[in-house]
Amino acid sequence: MYDLLEKLTDFRTEVRAFCEENIAPHAVEVDEKQIVSTDVNKAINAKGWWGCTVPKEYGGLGYSNAEYVVLVEEISRVCGSTGLTFAAHNSLGTYPINTFGTDEQRLKYLPTTCKNGDLIAxxxxxxxxxxxxxxxxxxxxxxxxxxxxxxxxxxxxxxxxxxxxxxxxxxxxxxxxxxxxxxxxxxxxxxxxxxxxxxxxxxxxxxxxxxxxxxxxxxxxxxxxxxxLGFKQFMITLDGGRISIGAMGLGIAQAALELASKHAIKRKQFGKPISAYQAIQWKIADMATQIEAARHLVYGAAYLKDTGKPMTKESAMAKVFASEVANFCTYQAIQVLGGDGYSSKYPAERYYRDMKLCEIGEGTSEVQRIVIAREVFKSVSKID
Ligand SMILES: Cc1cc2nc3c(=O)[nH]c(=O)nc-3n(C[C@H](O)[C@H](O)[C@H](O)COP(=O)(O)OP(=O)(O)OC[C@H]3O[C@@H](n4cnc5c(N)ncnc54)[C@H](O)[C@@H]3O)c2cc1C
CATH class of the missing domain: 2.40.110.10 (Butyryl-CoA Dehydrogenase, subunit A, domain 2)
Known part of the structure; x- marks a missing residue:
């Protein structure tokens, strides 16, 4: 896994710089006005990312799932709304057409969306x-x-x-x-x-x-x-989609950790930065550790998908774990920021609101646990 994450480092640096410049400045307005920003969508379109996982012969970029996960993680790190729009379009829109469609259907719908960024629901x-x-x-x-x-x-x-x-x-x-x-x-x-x-x-x-x-x-x-075949198709589609919702949770959790850590170093109480207090250090340490574990599950599931291996259990694990890590980290970030965390002056409260979707969309946490347990029971019966 470390190998895979290392290989993605340069790509992540490029994506992060793009997101900071083109998406982050719109995040507050997108949330407050409840709008899909055309500026953001156009910038994503200029990169060709609406068709990031679509094969090149249909006008896409032919990215791997691991690269796609970097995109969802980094976009969600700056804007959960855009992260969700992006993940749904790619995982649930272009993916089923590319995977289950005829060549005629692919040619009819994929090149247009790759070129114009037309959204597919x-x-x-x-x-x-x-x-x-x-x-x-x-x-x-x-x-x-x-x-x-x-x-x-x-x-x-x-x-x-x-x-x-x-x-x-x-x-x-x-x-x-x-x-x-x-x-x-x-x-x-x-x-x-x-x-x-x-x-x-x-x-x-x-x-x-x-x-x-x-x-x-x-x-x-x-x-x-x-x-x-509709039921079978959407089960397969959701297996992949769940990895991207895990990536979304991961991105939001990462943003919460960075915000809380910076604040803890700057904010002084009782004559010291609050980062000097063990109560705060433990929160930061637990957030960082959980994020690292979630990152391994999310990229592990993407790796399995890229290598054509079964990943029903792993994608459900990645989703349920990363979304609950996002819940933990955003909650703790508000606590580390105190009153500021409770106010819209800082994005901690937005992170907390945005991450909740990850525990519901594409199958709730309860449903993910049903899927995981079913797979565990299946593998145990094979041993007998
Ligand atoms: C912002 C957002 C975007 C979405 N986007 C899409 C989309 O693009 N396309 C789409 O098709 N859907 C979409 N959804 C729908 C989403 O997938 C469903 O909300 C989700 O699957 C849960 O269904 P439900 O809301 O009807 O809850 P319910 O199924 O009514 O569940 C209510 C509660 O009961 C629990 N529960 C249900 N059954 C069981 C069980 N057997 N065992 C234990 N607990 C159980 C659930 O876990 C949950 O806690 C979206 C939802 C949201 C909130």
Whole structure:
């Protein structure tokens, strides 16, 4: 792992400098005004990062997952909202089209997003199907070589600004989760609309809204893979997505550690910098140690993905651990800053609000533990 992290050092230095210059200055406004910053999106687009993991033949940069994780970590270190928008677009938008799409679908959607930074959303969650996403109620009813789709998707990242969305819908009432398919929809299609933006606790600049499908008529060539593969596809997609949510937690935790450490060195009480007190040193030491452990889990899972090895358990571990480390570190950062930590004068409170998404999105911490335990039980039964 140290080898991998070392190889990424120069890349991280370049990415960090870019984020400090182009994203950090907008972070407060993005949060306060709850906006997706066009300046930020354009700057990311100029680097070609909206298509960072898309293969070069489809207009992308063909980055490895480890490089992608550096991007999510560093973007989230300066702005959680942008980190979430970025991670959702790449892990849940371009990834399924590239992985499960036909060549025609790849050519239709990937080069445009790589060139223009058009956002792609992923519509899985529904009002009645959250953790239990297999309980999808949206329906795609066949009409010749078309489907007519009806249903509602909730909590969808970039629902409003996206131009394209991959949605899951039931193409058959039989077969349980085997009756679910994935279909690519375009925002310009009749009957496909976004609802009102959610007013959230954190990641406020990342757009989240309902997606409504009212008699959306779509040709069967928009289906991703065969009928009935939707559930399997989104499980695979989420395995990868969870690594990026772990990376997001890691970036926010790192920002909290840096802020708390700098403050502790500067702030004097009882005639000494508070960094001289053991109570503060222990907080900093625990934050740094947990971040290091989280970094190994997150990059370890990215390495497994890059080398084509199974990583369902490892990506769930990376997500649950890194997001809980982010919770711990942002909480402690507020404590180290005292009253200043409780105020919007400093970003500690924003870090605390932004990180909470990491314990919920792409499967809650409880769901990650279900996934990990299932994998552990499977491996133990193999020993017998
Ligand atoms: C900001 C944000 C962005 C999002 N972006 C997207 C997106 O782009 N696309 C998308 O499809 N979805 C998205 N989501 C939805 C997200 O994936 C769901 O919120 C998440 O999966 C949890 O579902 P839920 O909110 O319905 O909670 P519920 O499933 O109702 O869970 C409520 C509580 O019950 C617990 N629980 C549920 N089942 C079990 C169980 N079997 N055992 C133990 N505990 C359980 C949960 O862990 C949780 O604590 C987003 C959510 C947020 C907040």
């Amino acid at each position: 992923f519509g899985l969650t529904e009002p009645e199907a959250g953790s239990d996403a297999g309980g999808t109620k949206s329906k795609a009813v066949r009409d010749g070589d078309h489907y007519v789709i009806n249903g509602t998707k909730s909590w969808i990242t970039s629902a409003e600004p996206c131009t394209v969305a991959i949605v899951t819908a039931r193409t058959s009432d039989e077969g349980g989760v085997k009756g679910i398919s994935s279909i690519i929809l375009e925002k310009s299609m009749d009957g496909f609309t976004a609802g009102k933006k959610e007013n959230k606790l954190g990641c406020r600049g990342s757009n989240t809204a309902f997606l409504h499908m009212d008699d959306v008529r779509v040709h069967e060539s928009q289906r991703l893979g065969d009928e009935g």
